[in-house]
Amino acid sequence: MAEPGSLEAVRAVLAAHRADLTRRYAAVGTGIGRPDPSGPYVITIYVTDPASVPVTSESVDGVPLRFVLTGPFEARRT
Numbered sequence: 001m002a003e004p005g006s007l008e009a010v011r012a013v014l015a016a017h018r019a020d021l022t023r024r025y026a027a028v029g030t031g032i033g034r035p036d037p038s039g040p041y042v043i044t045i046y047v048t049d050p051a052s053v054p055v056t057s058e059s060v061d062g063v064p065l066r067f068v069l070t071g072p073f074e075a076r077r078t
Contacts, residue, residue, distance in 0.1 A: 041063070044065075046068050054067070
């Protein structure tokens with residue numbers, strides 16, 4: 001079992017909840033980040049509508065959620 005808060009544990013939480021988080025927050029993408037290099041890993045939720053960003057702190061299974069306002073993502077062919 002992964003150490004709570006480790007990158008491996010946060011990956012597992014994101015994998016288990018990605019579809020729900022995407023639907024709940026109308027997200028255009030999700031990922032894992034570490035805003036403060038000495039701080040905890042967080043799940044980053046990319047949204048295009050400021051109304052999708054909660055007013056209070058949110059977390060899932062103990063992992064903090066961070067919201068980033070962005071434009072729509074587009075896949076590019078290489």
